[in-house]
Amino acid sequence: MTTTTIGITGMTCGHCVSAVQSELSELPGVEAVDVELVNGGTSTATISSSAPLDAASIDGAVAEAGYTVVPVAS
């Protein structure tokens, strides 16, 4: 099991959360997607997968939902 955490900007509500969860869940190997919404800031998504995920695939899925991946503050 691999866990990947990303930041996402532009999300404002539960509909946005659902859109992101839906797109990320379609990636091969993804088993769970947990999104913490921060309206007006950087939301975070924690993705559990059976193998490490390709960053470009994650970026593409989030873009498909209409949002942008940003680095998470460490």
Added chain:
Amino acid sequence: MTTTTIGITGMTCGHCVSAVQSELSELPGVEAVDVELVNGGTSTATISSSAPLDAASIDGAVAEAGYTVVPVAS
């Protein structure tokens, strides 16, 4: 043709707009729904219908979408 304008609070994004438009469009006689989004404030919906709409029906449709009807500033 009747035009009804209402205020709606709690909407933040285009998904919210779609949800409200979908519910209001299902009311009998409704021919068009135009929503102006104000994230963090009072959004407005202008509803065109073939006959005057019942206020309770409008309130119910907006509530079904997850939001609240408020008076529009005149």
